[in-house]
Amino acid sequence: MNQVIETLLQHRSIRRFTDQSLDREQVETIVKSAQAASTSSFIQAYSIIGVTDQEKKDKLAELAGNQAYVAANGHFFVFCADLHRHKIVGDLESADVEDSIESTEKFMVALIDAALAAQNSAIAAESMGLGICYIGGIRNDLEAVKEVLKTPEHVIPLFGMAVGYPDQETDLKPRLPLEHIYMENEYQQDQSLFKKQLQDYNKTTSEYYEERTGGKRADTWTGQMAKMLGRKSRLYMKEFVENQKLNKK
């Protein structure tokens, strides 16, 4: 196994960091790595906002559901789906780009572009001995996040990423069985096999939690998911995104 694959397979989220900040060179390496990712038809439909202002970090931590590690880390990045510069391109080139920019297709492109870039950042950071945690919690209240980061129309802050020197050890979380996630030639048509794989995975996850908590918790994956999905969170999103003039047509 080479060093790259080792880095990938060793990923675990880190939620406590020392107070050492990243230096400029580290930040630039992380951003350059992001930029090196593939981008759909060269569109580069994302932006990255580094948040160094402590007041803003505190505010984002609060908005993300009081996650302390959003405020306390080595560097905090926010990855945005961004078609604002493409709107400007339309102005510069006197081209009618509005229908494209406001389409669901280009919204998908921007999300995918931003996520590919972010994952390169995560890998780059981890390869330097840093820890990372994605922060989807900023989507709790994007109206407020938008105020903090002053993002214009056609931009959606998608998630944060806390990066820093790890101050904790965490475990590798067991993933869904490979043969459940990976299929060949067509989607799994055998519903009973599909369900059996989920039930087998439930055993794996409940054993994982039991061991980790000394028997206090033995959640199954389907139980966790049902609870989370039952909460119906962030149902304001459709309207918010459309108000930013994305995902409209």
Place this chain on the structure above:
Amino acid sequence: MNQVIETLLQHRSIRRFTDQSLDREQVETIVKSAQAASTSSFIQAYSIIGVTDQEKKDKLAELAGNQAYVAANGHFFVFCADLHRHKIVGDLESADVEDSIESTEKFMVALIDAALAAQNSAIAAESMGLGICYIGGIRNDLEAVKEVLKTPEHVIPLFGMAVGYPDQETDLKPRLPLEHIYMENEYQQDQSLFKKQLQDYNKTTSEYYEERTGGKRADTWTGQMAKMLGRKSRLYMKEFVENQKLNKK
């Protein structure tokens, strides 16, 4: 610079492969690497379909706009946003998960999850000396792709990834200036600086194309983008996605 960052920064798309297939171990390493990526609240909202049936590969190549390397490669993967298993979770746990699954929020989660996993696959493959190319072209006609891969409701094939032993040398494409993509504390408010950065980048890209084509082509980035966005492609996407019962509420 460590070996991981070197791999990230050396990325370039490969569109011609030798006829050597990936072996099972390589495919599994690529899939396990995908699975090791972060996933929003452990939701794992994606699936990967490996396409080995040559007839299906030929069909997908045609649908993607006659891209030969979709049919001829070492292995072809399709990454799907997938909330189908979460629908099954709802059935297994007698939980009301429909509003969540059909929300724009969870559609975004699934897209991001799939893209993070895919990028790990890309990096893993490249670290093994393989080349990759993302294939957004499968989104030209997802109704037809859905037929080929037999994907159920709540699943969207997002993009393919052709992987294989490179049979060409390609150049690194210059990205947008780092200071344009990366901002600190708030989004760039200075519109004239923002535009100047795009114009500077136009020089970079037209020099790149000029050198690469021996003077035959000198496209600017804004010119390319205006042309592409002016085409208004794939405007059926909103309806298609909603028909799969995603991004509806």
